[in-house]
Amino acid sequence: MAVKHAILVGVGGQGAILTAKVLVNGLMKAGYDVKMSEVHGMSQRGGSVSTQVHWGEKVYSPLIGPGAADILVAFEKMEAVRYAHFLKPEGVAVINDYEQPSATTAAGLAAYPEGCLEAMEANFKCYTLDAAGIAEELGNPKCMNIVLFGALTHALGLEEIDWEEIIRETVPPKFLELNLAAYRAGRDAAAQ
Amino acid sequence: MEKHLLSGNEAIARGAYEAGVKVCSAYPGTPSTEIFESLPQYGGELYCEWAPNEKVATEVAYGASIGGVRSLCAMKHVGLNVAADPLFTAAYNGVRGGFVIVTADDPSMHSSQNEQDNRYYAKSAKVALVEPSDSQECIDFMKEAYHISEAFDMPVIFRTTTNISHSKSLVSFSDREEHSCEPYVRNQRKFNCSPANAYRNHPKVEANLKALAEYGATCPINRLELRGSKIGVVTASIAYQYARDVFPEDTSFLKLGLTNPLPMDLIRDFAAKVDKLYVIEELEGFMEEQIKAAGIPCVGKELVSNLYELNPERLREMLFGVKPVTKELPVKAVPRPPVLCPGCPHRGFFYTMSKGRDFVIAGDIGCYTLGGAAPLDAMDTCVCMGGGFSIAMGMSKAFAATGEKKKIFGVVGDSTFFHSGMTGAAEIMYNKGGVIPVVLDNHITGMTGHQDNPGSGYTLQGEVAAAIRIEDVLRAYGYENVMIVDPQDLTAMQKAVDDALASSVPAAIICRRPCLLIKRIRHEKGLCVVDRDKCIGCRKCLRVGCPAVMIRDGKSSIDPNQCVGCTLCAQVCPVGAIARKEGK
Numbered sequence: 001m002a003v004k005h006a007i008l009v010g011v012g013g014q015g016a017i018l019t020a021k022v023l024v025n026g027l028m029k030a031g032y033d034v035k036m037s038e039v040h041g042m043s044q045r046g047g048s049v050s051t052q053v054h055w056g057e058k059v060y061s062p063l064i065g066p067g068a069a070d071i072l073v074a075f076e077k078m079e080a081v082r083y084a085h086f087l088k089p090e091g092v093a094v095i096n097d098y099e100q101p102s103a104t105t106a107a108g109l110a111a112y113p114e115g116c117l118e119a120m121e122a123n124f125k126c127y128t129l130d131a132a133g134i135a136e137e138l139g140n141p142k143c144m145n146i147v148l149f150g151a152l153t154h155a156l157g158l159e160e161i162d163w164e165e166i167i168r169e170t171v172p173p174k175f176l177e178l179n180l181a182a183y184r185a186g187r188d189a190a191a192q
Numbered sequence: 193m194e195k196h197l198l199s200g201n202e203a204i205a206r207g208a209y210e211a212g213v214k215v216c217s218a219y220p221g222t223p224s225t226e227i228f229e230s231l232p233q234y235g236g237e238l239y240c241e242w243a244p245n246e247k248v249a250t251e252v253a254y255g256a257s258i259g260g261v262r263s264l265c266a267m268k269h270v271g272l273n274v275a276a277d278p279l280f281t282a283a284y285n286g287v288r289g290g291f292v293i294v295t296a297d298d299p300s301m302h303s304s305q306n307e308q309d310n311r312y313y314a315k316s317a318k319v320a321l322v323e324p325s326d327s328q329e330c331i332d333f334m335k336e337a338y339h340i341s342e343a344f345d346m347p348v349i350f351r352t353t354t355n356i357s358h359s360k361s362l363v364s365f366s367d368r369e370e371h372s373c374e375p376y377v378r379n380q381r382k383f384n385c386s387p388a389n390a391y392r393n394h395p396k397v398e399a400n401l402k403a404l405a406e407y408g409a410t411c412p413i414n415r416l417e418l419r420g421s422k423i424g425v426v427t428a429s430i431a432y433q434y435a436r437d438v439f440p441e442d443t444s445f446l447k448l449g450l451t452n453p454l455p456m457d458l459i460r461d462f463a464a465k466v467d468k469l470y471v472i473e474e475l476e477g478f479m480e481e482q483i484k485a486a487g488i489p490c491v492g493k494e495l496v497s498n499l500y501e502l503n504p505e506r507l508r509e510m511l512f513g514v515k516p517v518t519k520e521l522p523v524k525a526v527p528r529p530p531v532l533c534p535g536c537p538h539r540g541f542f543y544t545m546s547k548g549r550d551f552v553i554a555g556d557i558g559c560y561t562l563g564g565a566a567p568l569d570a571m572d573t574c575v576c577m578g579g580g581f582s583i584a585m586g587m588s589k590a591f592a593a594t595g596e597k598k599k600i601f602g603v604v605g606d607s608t609f610f611h612s613g614m615t616g617a618a619e620i621m622y623n624k625g626g627v628i629p630v631v632l633d634n635h636i637t638g639m640t641g642h643q644d645n646p647g648s649g650y651t652l653q654g655e656v657a658a659a660i661r662i663e664d665v666l667r668a669y670g671y672e673n674v675m676i677v678d679p680q681d682l683t684a685m686q687k688a689v690d691d692a693l694a695s696s697v698p699a700a701i702i703c704r705r706p707c708l709l710i711k712r713i714r715h716e717k718g719l720c721v722v723d724r725d726k727c728i729g730c731r732k733c734l735r736v737g738c739p740a741v742m743i744r745d746g747k748s749s750i751d752p753n754q755c756v757g758c759t760l761c762a763q764v765c766p767v768g769a770i771a772r773k774e775g776k
Contacts, residue, residue, distance in 0.1 A: 011528065012530075024197060024360070028195065028197060028362070033362065034197065034360075034361070034362060035326075035359055035360065035361045036197070036359060036360040036361075037355060037358060037359040037360075038199075038358050038359070038360075039302065039358075046528070046530060046531050046533065046739050047528055047529060047530035047531075048528040059361075060432075060433040060434075060436040060437045061433045061434050061436075061437045061503065061504050062326075062355055062359030062360075062361065062430075062433065063355050063359070063434075063501075063503045063504075064503060064504060064505060065503035065504060065505025065506050065516060066505055066516045066518050067505060067516030067517050067518040068504070068505055068516065078525045078526070078528075079525070079528075081521055081523050081524070081525045082525035082528075084519065084521050085518040085519070085520075086518075087518070087519070088517070089517055089518070089519055101739075101742055101751075102526060102527065102528035102529070103528070103529060103531045103737070103739050104526055104527055104528075104529070105526060105742075106739060106741070106742035106743075107566075107567060107734045107737070107742070107743075108731070108734065108742075108743050109566070110526040110527075111526070112526065113523045113524060113525065113526060114523070115522070115523050116523055119521045119522055119523040120521070123519045123521060124519070141753075
């Protein structure tokens with residue numbers, strides 16, 4: 001098989017890197033060669049963050065450039081737009097319908113762009129969901145990333161991987177039920 | 193065999209452990225920091241520490257080598273500038289226990305001030321250079337690096353780049369192999385770099401390098417991958433991974449792990465086996481210029497830019513003119529720059545300095561470099577670690593010559609103070625500088641992800657240690673008026689600045705409040721809320737530059753998810769429309 005590439009993007013602190021790790025655990029268990037790249041450093045300070053995951057029989061580069069990603073997972077909708085050029089033209093996007101102001105928009109120095117979701121949906125196959133709202137309904141806003149993860153697994157279609165088992169192995173027992181519910185809710189939302 | 197997913201940095205730590213390393217010293221710096229963050233797990237079998245700076249770390253590790261054990265130091269690329277002095281002399285003296293210096297370069301400057309290519313250090317210092325291309329090689333090549341260090345009696349520079357250090361790939365582990373030297377015996381001839389000894393050591397260095405160059409032909413980390421005879425690629429480091437994705441299947445590769453000295457005979461033989469030879473490397477044409485100088489025709493930097501990080505898509509376009517196909521969206525994202533966190537103690541100082549006063553602020557490297565960003569916009573210069581005080585000093589001497597009247601503040605952090613700010617503070621005192629030194633003491637090395645330092649009171653292993661008091665150091669230097677202020681109290685902060693400017697004796701300011709992200713401290717968090725009836729929409733609260741404070745429908749609004757109740761916005765509100773609620 002050709003190597004597949006996913007790029008997960010968001011704002012520092014949203015859990016994009018953690019989500020990528022859950023994805024990688026599943027891919028490793030399924031026997032794929034996996035590489036993952038993370039952006040560290042200044043991105044912790046409320047900046048834009050991205051992490052890439054690549055899998056296949058044999059993976060060489062841990063990094064891709066524009067036009068190479070099969071799937072984009074955006075934890076914030078303006079970040080989807082920022083990284084959209086990484087997607088192949090036939091690529092798929094999973095987008096959190098969630099707006100987080102940047103320092104520039106919060107201070108009124110620039111306007112948060114209108115029509116992010118519409119622009120993505122007009123150009124790519126998209127799974128859009130209100131992961132923050134779903135997480136809130138489940139009683140803990142922090143499980144937003146696992147809601148998105150659920151949607152990502154639906155979009156990926158890697159049916160041979162038991163993702164619930166991977167979640168069981170990854171999250172602390174105290175949060176297991178919440179995370180399983182979040183995963184299922186995200187999967188269902190993407191399937192609709 | 194069981195596979196583990198490790199970053200290059202974690203793998204370097206694992207490799208050092210498996211190689212039987214016993215003493216490790218480093219100063220944190222992105223992208224190298226996680227090497228030492230993952231060393232304490234092997235704490236029973238090796239000693240590891242944070243040193244005050246990279247020069248000290250290199251000296252400690254080299255001293256351990258002289259003492260008879262395998263040793264490791266690590267730093268980001270610019271750290272080696274600080275550590276260059278011991279490096280060049282260690283190269284002449286040679287080693288006892290294997291001695292490896294890890295340098296993590298940062299192409300594209302994800303978190304750095306330049307994209308210097310540290311391979312040139314190996315050539316200039318006349319030491320071996322080892323370059324891995326993934327995490328498994330980080331483990332395996334570390335062991336080979338220690339073998340080379342001992343077999344050829346020299347330090348080894350082990351060079352990664354951001355994408356090797358921070359990318360994760362699958363590895364398998366081996367057991368640790370213990371290693372020991374003969375009992376210690378004084379050897380001044382070898383380890384005392386007096387001119388007479390150095391004079392006799394230089395020919396030995398040249399002979400060792402020559403022997404190492406010959407070893408390069410059979411060295412296990414130089415690998416020949418013979419496929420077709422049309423195209424051959426000489427490459428190393430992360431560029432190998434990119435090239436494997438970009439060149440056709442039948443391309444032959446000479447993949448080098450030992451890149452100084454270059455195995456030129458091996459390269460010449462390889463070149464003779466292919467019709468066209470490429471040299472693919474990130475940043476400078478380090479290998480290419482030597483290969484061309486040896487009279488071997490090759491293609492490299494005329495196609496592949498020496499600017500910025502490569503990736504397969506960029507490389508494909510530069511080599512073969514194939515542009516990636518992307519879709520253009522009608523919507524554009526606005527910038528999302530990094531900012532000081534909500535509740536950051538640095539904010540109060542920079543806000544105070546930003547209020548339209550005629551100040552020059554020579555800054556330094558750390559989270560507080562963000563004090564230069566809008567709307568705080570309160571920094572004139574940032575050059576290097578510890579440079580804040582000395583750059584300010586030079587400016588004050590220039591201003592004295594030109595008649596410029598602006599007041600100058602030199603600003604460093606606590607970790608930066610111990611790194612190399614102390615010498616600048618001595619310079620200001622000794623040479624009668626017209627500069628006010630300011631230490632922004634948040635009790636931690638913040639920007640690199642919270643490492644302890646000589647002022648924080650803890651070691652790398654989390655054990656309690658002596659916390660050196662910055663005020664005691666400054667007073668010992670002769671700063672008679674050291675003001676310690678909570679920067680979150682804007683009235684006190686302003687008073688400290690005014691008093692320092694009016695002081696008749698040498699004055700210094702320490703802004704002291706711990707970083708809110710330090711986990712072992714219990715922080716008294718709260719929440720600020722806006723009374724929309726009182727708010728007049730004057731936007732003064734936006735001037736503190738807090739990401740939690742924004743304007744909604746013409747009035748101030750505070751994001752409860754981000755706010756920690758630091759009250760800076762409340763302190764600057766002219767109508768008392770913002771109040772703090774306890775607890776969060």
